[in-house]
Amino acid sequence: MTAQPFLEIRNLTVELPTDSGPIKVLDDISLAIRRGTTMGVVGESGCGKSMTALAIMRLLPPGFKITSGQILLDGEDITDVPDARMRELRGNEISMIFQEPMTSLNPVFTVGEQIAEAVRQHQGLDTGKAEQRAIEMLKAVQIPGAEARLNSYPHEFSGGMRQRVMIAMALACQPRLIIADEPTTALDVTVQAQIFALMRELQQETGTAIMLITHDLGAVAEMADDVAVFYAGWRIESGPAAEILRRPSHPYTSGLMSCTPRLRLGASAAEGGAALREIAGMVPQLGKMPVGCRFAPRCTRADGYCRTNVPKDVIVGPQHTAMCWKAEEEALA
Amino acid sequence: MSGTDILRVNALKVHFDVGRAPGGGRKIVHAVDGVDFTVRRGSSFGIVGESGSGKSTIAQAIMRLVPITDGSVYLQEHQISGLEGQSLRDVRGKFQMVFQDPFSSLNPRKKARAAIREPLDLLDIGEARGRDGVAEDMLTAVGLHREAGRLFPHQFSGGQRQRLCIARALASRPELIVCDEPVSALDVAIQAQILNLLRQLQADMGLSYVFISHDLAVVQYICDDVAVMYLGEFVETAPAKSLFASAKHPYTWSLMSAALSPENERGTLAKRPLLGGEPPSPTAPPPGCRFAARCPFATDRCRAEKPALRGFGGGHKVACHYAGELEPPLPELKAA
Known part of the structure; x- marks a missing residue:
């Protein structure tokens, strides 16, 4: 990679202290997002993908602490900048879209007030200009009758419309990175398609980078340039999305691929589809992590060595890395 | 009812009175507005549609969890839509339900x-x-x-x-299980386990399912017959193979177009014709075809005259004036 990435996470570890010692909820995570591109972050619930987003935004829940590693935003180490600086960065440089558009909007303020608040806070616009900006943003996210809808309350919008409002708020200060945490999971497929189309269009216009957190490999295929796969607090594979979806290196990634049901249309629908492969067992509990590879207990390829030795993140292809002893063997072979 | 059918739903309507309408009269939500289907013993009947289409209301009506406005539901010889009290309890064991959210559907103290x-x-x-x-x-x-x-x-x-x-x-020991989005709240790896479990239980015990989902790929994996629902009505219903091989309703096409797949090229959706807008309100459904306002093929006839479900052979039925004449937007469907 030649250009410096816009966001770079280096060896980030986040711990939660407990009575029985600290639990690493993120363990030595590294990833980089290039300017104007989309990074898909995939994994099951509890794998640490949302925790990474919260660490970047400095919104970790009480008790959780970054214990090592760095978060670099455009070269600036933001891991422990003062709160005042962090507040400048939030909104202006990075903003976030959450999964639940209903709970992340304030029900007692109109959507216009909420979008305007963001630009007044972060960009110091006066009330009139802020309202103008709110109208522009509602138009940008294709809400019909933007001027009139400015005075509507969140409950007067449908789920898809609310998510558009969230996107409008996130984009209002023209951030260079948007973190979208499962932005379409609560929405219908047809509305999801609209939101994805909108995000791509806005990305092309504004050149913002997107970190798309999702559990859906289909969403990664649709949206992402690069992908990082998380498992139990580890980032177990990363690289170009097209490459990883075609030739996954880590057995967990290929497991996820094979347990996703595929829609078969036209001629292929007449044949009975193959049975879905399963990944046996389940994600290990925090604080009860296996000693060696954390995926070993569920892995069909694991051997004694995997169960006792923590795998290293090795290069398995161009810009493609995986944390797997077997993938390393294959890369060397 | 033939001996192979386990469940028969006739002209089922579920309307909810939600208060006074602004211009006088009552405001009525037409959640389910006249649907008919039968479930063959040992098979799975899938209902797909967007949120608010009424698919969960059908599930609740079969389970007698909401009052049925009109129509009937037969489980084998029992007309369960007419039973009350003890007589309903007597057959209750034969039909059971699995809900979407396994967190809120179990009593935490039991x-x-x-x-x-x-x-x-x-x-x-x-x-x-x-x-x-x-x-x-x-x-x-x-x-x-x-x-x-x-x-x-x-x-x-x-x-x-x-x-x-x-x-x-x-x-x-039920014969019919109504599954309302049973895997939507689960991670993909776990979803595959539960789907395979449902298939295996069906094979072992001869269960019949009514399977409600918004995910076409999941429905294709589980179901033998499928109904596509829009705003309280079935717009297309067919054996699963026929539906996925040669869907004929523009709404079904738009659900198929919006489906994501890990095999898709980046930006596939952007190249497909996507459905704009959102479903109209079920309190005042439009007079003609309910999908007309969002349908790219709609004509004046569609907006005025309501299309009925018409047969296209092999149990494939479509409620569209122009079904069979329109060009499907997906290349896979054209070939078939």
């Missing part, structure tokens, strides 16, 4: 074994002494350990909780 035997206690099925044994058998049937019966719901993961809900639904 241990797993007690939760699973509760239907047996309530419906007074079998000897009281034997019920713990039945509950434990059900735990093993869904792939959990017998000993897991002593744990509380919070001690299980999401996937295990959904297994508990399935075990509870199985306890009364």
Whole structure:
């Protein structure tokens, strides 16, 4: 990679202290997002993908602490900048879209007030200009009758419309990175398609980078340039999305691929589809992590060595890395 | 009803009165507005559609959890839409339900074994002494350990909780299970486990399912017959093979166009014709075709005259004036 990435996470570890010692909820995570591109972050619930987003935004829940590693935003180490600086960065440089558009909007303020608040806070616009900006943003996210809808309350919008409002708020200060945490999971497929189309269009216009957190490999295929796969607090594979979806290196990634049901249309629908492969067992509990590879207990390829030795993140292809002893063997072979 | 049918739903309507309308009269939500279908014994009938289409209301109407406005529901020879009180309880054991959210559908204060035997206690099925044994058998049937019966719901993961809900639904030895989005709240890896479990239980016990989902790929994996629902009505209904091979309704096409796949090229959706807008309000459904306002093919006729479900052979029915004449937007469907 030649250009410096816009966001770079280096060896980030986040711990939660407990009575029985600290639990690493993120363990030595590294990833980089290039300017104007989309990074898909995939994994099951509890794998640490949302925790990474919260660490970047400095919104970790009480008790959780970054214990090592760095978060670099455009070269600036933001891991422990003062709160005042962090507040400048939030909104202006990075903003976030959450999964639940209903709970992340304030029900007692109109959507216009909420979008305007963001630009007044972060960009110091006066009330009139802020309202103008709110109208522009509602138009940008294709809400019909933007001027009139400015005075509507969140409950007067449908789920898809609310998510558009969230996107409008996130984009209002023209951030260079948007973190979208499962932005379409609560929405219908047809509305999801609209939101994805909108995000791509806005990305092309504004050149913002997107970190798309999702559990859906289909969403990664649709949206992402690069992908990082998380498992139990580890980032177990990363690289170009097209490459990883075609030739996954880590057995967990290929497991996820094979347990996703595929829609078969036209001629292929007449044949009975193959049975879905399963990944046996389940994600290990925090604080009860296996000693060696954390995926070993569920892995069909694991051997004694995997169960006792923590795998290293090795290069398995161009810009493609995986944390797997077997993938390393294959890369060397 | 023929001997092979387990469930028969005739002209089912479920309307909800939600208060006074602004111009006088009442505001009525037409949640389900006249649907007919039958479920063959041992098969799975899928209902797909967007949120608000009424698919969950059908599930609740079959289960008698919401009042039925009009129409009838037969489970074998029992007209369950007309039963009340004890006579409804007498057949209750034959049809059970699995809900979407395994977190809110288990009582946090009841241990797993007690939760699973509760239907047996309530419906007074079998000897009281034997019920713990039945509950434990059900735990093993869904792939959990017998000993897991002593744990509380919070001690299980999401996937295990959904297994508990399935075990509870199985306890009364039902013939029909209504599954309302049973895997939507689960991670993909766990979703695959639960889908395979449902298929295996069906093969082992000859169960019939009404399977409600918004995910076409999941429906294709589980179901033998499928109905596509829009704003309280079926717009297309067919054997699954026929539907996925040659869907004919523009709304079905738009659901198919919006589906994501890990194999898709980046930006596939952007190249497809996507559905704009959102469904109109079910309180005042439009007079003609309910999909007309969002349909790229709609004409004045569609806006004025309501299309009925018409047969296209092999049990494939479509409610569209122009079905069979329109060009499908997806290349896979054109070839078929």
